[in-house]
Amino acid sequence: MSSPTTTSPVRAAQPELRRWRPPAVQVVPGPLAAADLDGCDVLAVPVAPGAGEGAAVEPRPGAADAAVRYGADLAALCAAEDVSGEAGRSARLPVPAPDGSPRRLLVLGVGDSSPAALRRAAAALARAAGPGTDVATTLADGAGPDGVRAVVEGFLLASHVPPLAGRRAGAEPAPRRLLLVGDVDAAAVARGEALAAATALARDLAATPSNLKDPAWVVAQARATAAAHGLTVKVREEAQLRREGFGGLLAVGGGSPSAPALAEVRYRPRGRAAAGAPHVVIAGKGITYDTGGLALKPRESMVPMKTDMTGAAVVLAVVAAAARLKLPVRVTGLLALAENAFGGSSYRPGDVVRHYGGRTTEVNNTDAEGRLVLGDALAYADATLDPDVLVDVATLTGAASVALGKRHAALFASDDALAAQLTAASQASGERVWRLPLVPEYAELLRSDLADARQVASTPGAGAGTILAAQFLQPFTGGRRWAHLDIAGPGRSDAPEHEVGRGATGFGARLLVRWLESLAA
Known part of the structure; x- marks a missing residue:
């Protein structure tokens, strides 16, 4: 695997993007x-x-x-x-x-x-x-x-x-x-x-071509955004990830010359707003390009994969918006960044990955990589950040699009009150969600003889892929209040519709900011 400072010559030769300036x-x-x-x-x-x-x-x-x-x-x-x-x-x-x-x-x-x-x-x-x-x-x-x-x-x-x-x-x-x-x-x-600025930032990051962006590029954008909004940033690069045992990020990023990273972006309110402020941690899937790894995607499926880091883009945008609005909520964003490439050092079906904190996963589909990097991020949040509530957002499963189409995200929540809060924020923001169940009986489908869990269902044709992905993530939360947003459907748009343009939509940024505002009310 490459060192954290390695930069692709193709990426190094590209000019800086000209960002959108709103009316x-x-x-x-x-x-x-x-x-x-x-x-x-x-x-x-x-x-x-x-x-x-x-x-x-x-x-x-x-x-x-x-x-x-x-x-x-x-x-x-x-x-x-x-x-x-x-x-x-x-x-x-x-x-x-x-x-x-x-x-x-x-x-x-x-x-x-x-x-x-x-x-x-x-x-x-x-x-x-x-x-x-x-x-x-x-x-x-x-x-x-x-x-x-x-x-x-x-x-x-x-x-x-x-x-x-x-x-x-x-x-x-x-x-x-x-x-x-x-x-x-x-x-x-x-x-x-x-x-609007939060959604536009998430769109801009997700729409950036992957010959321009890799994990190091996203880290640079996080640092620039943090400097503009008075946020603090801590970045774990490859060597530190290895020392601390972030096995999911290391496995997924292993086949790429661009090293994985975990960026931690923090907003803390000041003055009276800081007293008793709840602490929210939001983790985002940040796959800067997804080939599927050894489970190589068809060409047509690879074309939109520059947007597979939309979850991380949304997280960065939400933390910046919380600072801009001076919300009386502590917000920590975790950007789990890797490039899922095809190469001699790619992780393989049959591998066993040890995540941050020690939980293990038997790999049986290298194209189900998002849940591996999120597992690391959620386990880290539970073990070290002590959140009052934990949320993750990700373009996680194609099954979510099959179930709900392109206009609704799949919502999972550990309790009804949290689901109701996020649904209300969805209605206020116009970014629609539909709650799906967490089904304890389905956990048997993820049972492994070699690890704590399999990555995907052990029974061919079991279905419920979106639910099983959420079930896979839940143990990493340590029993904390938790919600999962699978935005694979509405995270990309094939044509303009109302306020949504073609391509990366930035879905989830307005919803999550609205939710944070409701916590502050």
Whole structure:
């Protein structure tokens, strides 16, 4: 195995990525009629579905002022353009723009005006407005804190462009500015920006091509993020991992010239917020590329494997967001980093791996590597960090996608109260989860004659792959309060949908920040 300082010549020759810069968000208090919108390119106002079949859409805040501003019959134009008012639908109205007014008028369907509907409407606005525009809207007027947050998140995340995509010199990848006109909670705007930034960071890291990123690269990103947010970082590199017995990380990373690492990123509140603050540890799977090892994946399955470190990316983003929001919760993030490569020193089916703390695993599928690195991280957290609650997040099993598709993550929890908290955070964030059971009887399927457990089921065709992966992880938690998020389905997207773009989604960042906020309430 290589030394921790070895760097691939290919990676060393690559330029630094140009990170996404979000549109600026500004609040313009007061009614639309009095707002100075000179220089804006687009004005957008909300409408809702009319009551009853075939009824005209109903105007929402700012729509009447927009009709006066443009000298237009908004109801007639909406009828002519077949505007439905459905959440996430947008339409450009053909209006003459007087001097000094935005040249384009959009109407946005807001459905029932719930936060979820407003998030969709704001995402539709970002895409309809187009790159390089200044956008004004009354969409958040009177929407309340949750509605305002949803508007900001939806607009910013739909504006997001991942690293390298369309990044020619001088290109404008997104709208430049969002003006929120009306009665808008400024504190909610700031929180929406923080959650959007967390998701964008997770997306950027996960979308970075693997010829640019390896465990050492992710460690460098963790250090840079920590410096920007006042966090502390401790990194265990290969030699220390070997001394301390992190056998899962060492086995998975053994076939790669890029050495594995465990990065520990800490946020600690200050002042009064520090007294009695709960301690949450969040561990993330950080496989910077997954070939499957000796159980080599088909070519088609390898293509998206740069995103197999999404769990670790989400963890880093969540810890940074906790610091940005100054939450009264102690948060420690563990990034379990390795590259699962195919080589002469790759670990093999039939090997027995000894994890941190001594638990052993009989390997029978080198493409089920995520649970091995997470086992080390969870065992370390239990033995040394004394968390009040322990969570892990990972693109762990293809079976999760088979069971739940691409829109829900699989949630497992050691108790009902923790599951309820995370489900509520899921509903607030728009990142949906579905709880699956931990089935004690299935533990027999992981029984090994050589080790404490087998890595996957001993019976061919046993099924329940997502549940068995969670069952495999649970003993490493030491009986602590624990939740497991398998984000293999929603962690990647094949096409844009609402605030989610194509590729890495950053799923879980907003959900977990919302959950931390609920612990602080």
